[in-house]
Amino acid sequence: MDSYQETIFKLKRFWAKHGCVIQEPYDVEVGAGTMCPETFLRVLGPKPYKVAYVQPSRRPADGRYGENPNRLYKHSQLQVILKPAPADVMDLYLESLEAIGIRLDQHDLKFEEDNWESPTLGAWGIGWQVMLDGLEITQFTYFQQCGGVDLDLVPAELTYGLERLVAFLQDRKSVFDIEWVEGVSYRDVRFLEEQQFSVYNFEKADVKMLWQLFELHEAEAQRLVDEYRGLDAEKDFAEKSRFPLLAAYDHVLNCSHTFNLLDSRGAISVTERVAVIGRVRKLAVGVAGCWTDQQRLLDGAEQEVQA
Amino acid sequence: MTERLPLLFEIGVEEIPHWMIPPALGEMEKLFRTLCAENRIEAEAVRTDATPRRLVLRAEGLPAKQEDREELLMGPPKAAGEGAAQGFARKNGVTLAELRVEITPKGEYFALQRRIEGRPVIGILAEILPAVIGRIPWPKTMYWTGKGGPAFIRPVRWIAALFGDQVVEFDYAGVRSGSLTRGHRRLGAREIVFGHSNYEERLEKNGVILSAGKRRQRIEAGVKKLLRSTGLEWVRDEALLDDLVYLTEYPTPVMGRFDEKFLELPREVLVTVMRHHQRYFTVQDGEGKLAPRFIAVMNMKADRKGYVVKGNERVLEARFTDARFFWEVDRQRTLASRVDGLAHVTFQAKLGSYREKTLGIVLTMRRLAGWLGLDADLAERAARLAKVDLMTEMVKELPELQGVMGGLYARADGEPEEVAQAIYDHYLPQSMEDPIPRTVYGQILSVADKLDTLEGCFGIGLTPSGSKDPFALRRAAQGVVKVLVEGRLRVDLKRAVDEGMAATERLFPECGPGQRRALWEFLLDRIRYYFREVRGFAYDEVNAAMAGGWKTLPDLEARLYALKLVRQTENFEPLAASFKRIRNILRQAAWQGGEVRPELLEAPEEKALYDEAQRVLGEAARLRALEDYIGALQAVAALRPAVDAFFDNVLVNAPDEGVRANRLALLGRLMTEVSSIADFSEIVTTTTTE
Numbered sequence: 001m002d003s004y005q006e007t008i009f010k011l012k013r014f015w016a017k018h019g020c021v022i023q024e025p026y027d028v029e030v031g032a033g034t035m036c037p038e039t040f041l042r043v044l045g046p047k048p049y050k051v052a053y054v055q056p057s058r059r060p061a062d063g064r065y066g067e068n069p070n071r072l073y074k075h076s077q078l079q080v081i082l083k084p085a086p087a088d089v090m091d092l093y094l095e096s097l098e099a100i101g102i103r104l105d106q107h108d109l110k111f112e113e114d115n116w117e118s119p120t121l122g123a124w125g126i127g128w129q130v131m132l133d134g135l136e137i138t139q140f141t142y143f144q145q146c147g148g149v150d151l152d153l154v155p156a157e158l159t160y161g162l163e164r165l166v167a168f169l170q171d172r173k174s175v176f177d178i179e180w181v182e183g184v185s186y187r188d189v190r191f192l193e194e195q196q197f198s199v200y201n202f203e204k205a206d207v208k209m210l211w212q213l214f215e216l217h218e219a220e221a222q223r224l225v226d227e228y229r230g231l232d233a234e235k236d237f238a239e240k241s242r243f244p245l246l247a248a249y250d251h252v253l254n255c256s257h258t259f260n261l262l263d264s265r266g267a268i269s270v271t272e273r274v275a276v277i278g279r280v281r282k283l284a285v286g287v288a289g290c291w292t293d294q295q296r297l298l299d300g301a302e303q304e305v306q307a
Numbered sequence: 308m309t310e311r312l313p314l315l316f317e318i319g320v321e322e323i324p325h326w327m328i329p330p331a332l333g334e335m336e337k338l339f340r341t342l343c344a345e346n347r348i349e350a351e352a353v354r355t356d357a358t359p360r361r362l363v364l365r366a367e368g369l370p371a372k373q374e375d376r377e378e379l380l381m382g383p384p385k386a387a388g389e390g391a392a393q394g395f396a397r398k399n400g401v402t403l404a405e406l407r408v409e410i411t412p413k414g415e416y417f418a419l420q421r422r423i424e425g426r427p428v429i430g431i432l433a434e435i436l437p438a439v440i441g442r443i444p445w446p447k448t449m450y451w452t453g454k455g456g457p458a459f460i461r462p463v464r465w466i467a468a469l470f471g472d473q474v475v476e477f478d479y480a481g482v483r484s485g486s487l488t489r490g491h492r493r494l495g496a497r498e499i500v501f502g503h504s505n506y507e508e509r510l511e512k513n514g515v516i517l518s519a520g521k522r523r524q525r526i527e528a529g530v531k532k533l534l535r536s537t538g539l540e541w542v543r544d545e546a547l548l549d550d551l552v553y554l555t556e557y558p559t560p561v562m563g564r565f566d567e568k569f570l571e572l573p574r575e576v577l578v579t580v581m582r583h584h585q586r587y588f589t590v591q592d593g594e595g596k597l598a599p600r601f602i603a604v605m606n607m608k609a610d611r612k613g614y615v616v617k618g619n620e621r622v623l624e625a626r627f628t629d630a631r632f633f634w635e636v637d638r639q640r641t642l643a644s645r646v647d648g649l650a651h652v653t654f655q656a657k658l659g660s661y662r663e664k665t666l667g668i669v670l671t672m673r674r675l676a677g678w679l680g681l682d683a684d685l686a687e688r689a690a691r692l693a694k695v696d697l698m699t700e701m702v703k704e705l706p707e708l709q710g711v712m713g714g715l716y717a718r719a720d721g722e723p724e725e726v727a728q729a730i731y732d733h734y735l736p737q738s739m740e741d742p743i744p745r746t747v748y749g750q751i752l753s754v755a756d757k758l759d760t761l762e763g764c765f766g767i768g769l770t771p772s773g774s775k776d777p778f779a780l781r782r783a784a785q786g787v788v789k790v791l792v793e794g795r796l797r798v799d800l801k802r803a804v805d806e807g808m809a810a811t812e813r814l815f816p817e818c819g820p821g822q823r824r825a826l827w828e829f830l831l832d833r834i835r836y837y838f839r840e841v842r843g844f845a846y847d848e849v850n851a852a853m854a855g856g857w858k859t860l861p862d863l864e865a866r867l868y869a870l871k872l873v874r875q876t877e878n879f880e881p882l883a884a885s886f887k888r889i890r891n892i893l894r895q896a897a898w899q900g901g902e903v904r905p906e907l908l909e910a911p912e913e914k915a916l917y918d919e920a921q922r923v924l925g926e927a928a929r930l931r932a933l934e935d936y937i938g939a940l941q942a943v944a945a946l947r948p949a950v951d952a953f954f955d956n957v958l959v960n961a962p963d964e965g966v967r968a969n970r971l972a973l974l975g976r977l978m979t980e981v982s983s984i985a986d987f988s989e990i991v992t993t994t995t996t997e
Binding site for chain 2: 108
């Protein structure tokens with residue numbers, strides 16, 4: 001039986017062998033691996049890219065104080081982006097399962113329709129949830145749009161739910177009983193974090209302060225987007241090509257996470273919800289548009305140099 | 308006789324959503340036949356099959372070659388002379404001698420009779436088959452080769468197209484057609500050679516049962532085998548069976564167990580988790596009690612080591628553990644103690660929270676209960692608690708159990724049984740096939756909830772348009788109609804809408820008579836639809852009865868039955884035709900009303916009609932008041948000889964103004980009285996007297 005970390009090593013090695021950049025987790029809070037710039041921004045534009053990384057994904061409302069055997073405030077996803085999706089992507093995926101010790105001839109595997117949509121990112125895709133013996137272990141998506149932009153190349157996104165997958169492999173009823181490494185359980189590593197962040201998110205987070213944070217990050221992201229849009233492609237070329245859109249995007253991510261915190265505090269009514277999601281989407285779409293423009297600019301310059 | 312060949316066409320796709328497959332097959336066959344017909348070829352037989360990974364069309368007896376055909380090409384007029392004819396011949400690559408002269412209504416023309424040789428069908432198929440792929444309609448498509456690329460339901464990964472023993476060569480989305488098929492992802496080979504005669508057999512050896520019927524049989528037989536000599540019964544679920552047939556290429560059922568302690572949970576919860584969330588069949592004992600077993604259907608041949616059963620058991624246990632936790636947490640507080648929380652659950656941005664909605668339902672419930680002589684306090688209690696379950700953990704997790712959980716929690720709280728059952732059922736009916744709530748309190752709660760939604764949405768202008776109906780208002784209105792008719796609830800629907808909309812108008816200044824009228828028209832439309840499409844009454848019967856003086860839907864239904872029955876008697880249709888004539892006469896004369904003055908009656912036929920009308924209409928009114936519409940209509944039908952005699956012998960448009968007015972009044976009285984049962988002039992008759 002492989003430990004939690006060994007399974008992660010094996011998945012990373014598998015995808016490294018298939019040409020992926022192995023990235024480290026992004027160090028801003030996100031609700032899903034998709035939101036990291038390595039996915040959200042990289043899928044835009046015509047440049048091929050392959051990357052895999054583990055991303056801790058924080059969903060404050062899903063926290064259960066570490067008391068529910070299957071629910072976590074912060075879970076880990078192994079996120080793989082293959083842009084463009086190769087024709088044998090399904091076979092590759094199945095091989096990756098074999099690589100972590102799942103004998104496919106002894107299990108039942110089904111691909112059930114599950115399209116993905118992120119209203120906050122203006123993104124959607126078509127795909128499946130992969131069911132292994134009745135357990136959802138992966139979300140498989142062909143991205144179609146990101147930040148409101150039709151994608152030039154269609155990437156395949158594979159998102160493995162690591163805790164669930166390893167609980168399955170290790171035959172554990174609770175994710176907290178997973179062996180992280182010999183002699184150390186998932187509980188040993190993560191219980192306090194689940195407990196304390198549940199207490200904070202549900203009971204202690206200062207709603208007024210969170211709204212202020214939300215607005216600060218929103219204003220900063222918007223300011224940067226507006227400033228970029230105000231630049232001229234020729235006259236301000238130098239300024240435009242080094243403009244910190246990645247920083248603007250970090251502020252968007254902060255908005256999104258702050259929104260999730262407010263939500264778990266019950267501070268957002270259903271009515272407001274739609275409006276606040278709309279505010280975050282406006283920023284995400286704004287950055288995506290600028291990013292596409294900047295990439296085009298940089299590509300053009302590169303080609304000129306080569307010519 | 309041209310040679311005839313078989314075609315085998317397989318589109319290899321990544322897993323297609325199961326529910327889209329059967330309709331797509333129908334479209335695929337239709338497209339193929341249409342495109343063949345356009346090319347003047349026809350197959351002797353066409354059949355389609357599918358698994359999640361392949362759509363297959365097989366045609367028997369396609370001609371190898373399109374038939375030759377004769378074509379007449381018209382050239383210049385003969386009068387244009389030989390020079391023009393030369394040009395025409397040259398253009399078509401023939402000599403002048405091959406032309407002939409054709410006589411047409413416009414004169415004589417040079418013409419060329421040409422034989423066009425039929426094309427080899429394999430070439431035509433190379434055009435048709437990619438067109439079939441491209442034109443199958445899907446609910447939602449994707450692109451995968453890049454922006455602007457072809458769209459299909461999921462990526463196409465291989466294409467097999469064999470006509471006789473030759474490959475029909477074409478490309479689609481970068482995939483080259485070929486002669487190989489693929490097996491099951493884990494049970495079969497990636498490249499399989501096959502012929503027309505052994506295709507299904509080759510697939511089966513590679514873990515694919517092509518025929519949906521055979522997959523279904525395999526599931527059924529497998530389930531029977533699992534249950535043999537266990538004393539347990541399979542709870543058959545056709546919808547789930549259909550899903551599983553199209554979710555698998557090689558289905559095999561396996562049976563698992565769950566801990567008996569979970570049987571303490573409501574059956575509704577266990578069944579919802581198993582059927583809807585895990586796609587398991589449930590199993591019960593001889594007395595219909597749920598057994599601690601489930602049947603999962605694998606996409607595999609066997610579970611030799613038992614891993615699949617074990618994995619599914621573990622997933623189910625985790626889900627049941629969650630459910631039990633919710634069931635316990637939710638019952639720590641009564642529904643009644645949580646009513647205030649509804650203020651935090653939005654129903655609709657403008658209409659407000661579920662607390663506001665609950666108030667609306669309460670008011671409507673009290674009115675309905677009062678009209679029907681029910682206990683208004685019980686009705687109000689059911690309404691107050693109806694939506695509280697939206698805040699329970701169980702409904703947040705299993706939203707399809709809304710209402711049902713409310714009913715179960717109400718019972719656990721010790722609420723009166725009428726209240727619990729009313730809440731349990733009040734989302735019914737979700738479709739025309741669904742039953743209506745079992746009890747009268749459930750029925751009026753269902754009606755009150757739906758009317759409240761309709762009044763609110765229409766009140767603020769959220770009316771459905773075309774296919775856009777985000778609040779499912781059509782379904783709500785249809786539900787109101789179905790419950791009122793089939794529950795035989797004698798509710799004055801117009802009055803209910805008027806009073807409900809009056810309340811909405813007080814809340815929203817923009818709501819006025821226009822909205823009220825729109826909602827009423829919307830309901831009338833649903834009533835017409837229900838009686839025509841669901842109950843099968845003829846449209847003219849529905850129009851005639853709806854134009855009568857009905858107030859409640861059971862009353863309207865009784866009138867319709869009577870009309871349908873009496874319509875078949877001999878006097879009825881001729882009388883209906885006469886009423887159409889009466890209506891036209893009254894309309895032309897712009898008759899405004901007025902009493903009949905017996906002393907002004909002149910002709911014996913009009914006197915007779917008056918006397919007969921006095922007698923018959925009195926009788927009809929008496930029967931109508933008793934809601935004996937059959938009797939009333941039969942009585943009216945007896946008027947026919949008198950009406951006929953009147954029209955045969957009496958001139959309505961008498962020269963004398965007073966006599967004329969009196970005759971109109973006589974007809975007007977007949978029309979008014981009879982129309983209060985049903986408007987006969989709406990009946991479409993075969994005999995017409997106009």
